[in-house]
Amino acid sequence: EAGVVQSPRYKIIEKKQPVAFWCNPISGHNTLYWYRQNLGQGPELLIRYENEEAVDDSQLPKDRFSAERLKGVDSTLKIQPAELGDSAVYLCASSLGLAETQYFGPGTRLLVL
Amino acid sequence: AQKITQTQPGMFVQEKEAVTLDCTYDTSDPSYGLFWYKQPSSGEMIFLIYQGSYDQQNATEGRYSLNFQKARKSANLVISASQLGDSAMYFCAMREGLTNQGGKLIFGQGTELSVKP
Numbered sequence: 001e002a003g004v005v006q007s008p009r010y011k012i013i014e015k016k017q018p019v020a021f022w023c024n025p026i027s028g029h030n031t032l033y034w035y036r037q038n039l040g041q042g043p044e045l046l047i048r049y050e051n052e053e054a055v056d057d058s059q060l061p062k063d064r065f066s067a068e069r070l071k072g073v074d075s076t077l078k079i080q081p082a083e084l085g086d087s088a089v090y091l092c093a094s095s096l097g098l099a100e101t102q103y104f105g106p107g108t109r110l111l112v113l
Numbered sequence: 114a115q116k117i118t119q120t121q122p123g124m125f126v127q128e129k130e131a132v133t134l135d136c137t138y139d140t141s142d143p144s145y146g147l148f149w150y151k152q153p154s155s156g157e158m159i160f161l162i163y164q165g166s167y168d169q170q171n172a173t174e175g176r177y178s179l180n181f182q183k184a185r186k187s188a189n190l191v192i193s194a195s196q197l198g199d200s201a202m203y204f205c206a207m208r209e210g211l212t213n214q215g216g217k218l219i220f221g222q223g224t225e226l227s228v229k230p
Contacts, residue, residue, distance in 0.1 A: 031216065042117075042204050042220025043158070056217060089156060098216040101148070104158035 002026070004105030006092050012111045018080035021108045025073065025094030032069060033093040033102060034077050043091050049075065050098070082112045116140065117207055117221035124226050126195045133180070134190040134224045136205030145209050147188040148218065149179065152202040161203075164188060195228045202226075 005024040013019050025032050030051050035043035046065070048056040051072035060067065064083070069075040079086055089109050093102040118137045126132040138147065149161040164172045164179045172179040180189040192199055202225050206218040 033216075033218075035218075040222075042206070042223055043218070044220070045217045048216055091158060093158070095216075099146075101160055101163060102218060103160060104150070106155065106157040109156065 004092055004094055004103055006105035006108055008108055009106060010109045013082055014113050015084055016081040019082050020076055020078045021090050023075045023092030023105060026103055029094035029096055031095045031097055032075050034067060035091040037089040037091055084112050087112045116219045117205055119205055119221035119224050121224045124224055126228055128197060128228055128230050129194055131191060131193045132195055134203050136188045136221060138186050138207050140209055142209045145207055148206040149190045150204045152204060197228050197230060200226060200228045
């Protein structure tokens with residue numbers, strides 16, 4: 001069974017540029033999460049989806065970050081415009097449901113110059 | 114206040130020996146779950162083991178076991194017979210009960226384990 005797929009794996013951009021990350025969860029997983037992991041820290045939740053609905057986006061900086069999960073499968077996370085402090089690893093995870101184990105993708109390493 | 118505390122930034126262990134990675138947690142919710150993940154240098158978070166707050170027995174998965182001491186609010190990971198491939202960052206995480214915050218994992222700062230040949 002394929003795991004969580006993310007692309008790109010690495011991205012280098014200049015500040016003020018837009019950037020987008022893509023995630024394909026494990027087949028059949030209704031719940032999808034985006035986490036941000038700063039250097040030397042554990043991941044922190046940005047947003048959680050139950051099918052197409054964003055049910056917890058309290059930690060998402062809505063002035064510059066947006067996310068969508070069309071058709072309840074793939075998801076994209078966008079930053080516009082990017083700032084230097086956005087440099088981090090962006091991890092996508094999925095689970096069968098709210099109370100199930102979360103499985104993570106390989107992450108996207110973003111460097112903002 | 115920190116909800117998950119990992120007090121060991123780095124640990125060394127000799128190959129084939131056992132090692133314990135410490136984790137303490139803080140919650141007032143009677144229903145919660147505790148997880149350990151491994152993160153090698155490639156970046157992917159790999160699920161290792163899970164312990165539910167109502168589980169009577171300590172969880173085990175192959176060479177991994179979780180030493181769950183509920184009264185002390187600790188959930189230490191024990192890796193037996195360490196292998197070179199065990200060298201990685203290890204994160205302890207907690208998921209509190211299924212309220213509107215349910216599903217969210219709260220991670221500790223991590224412990225970097227190095228296995229010496």
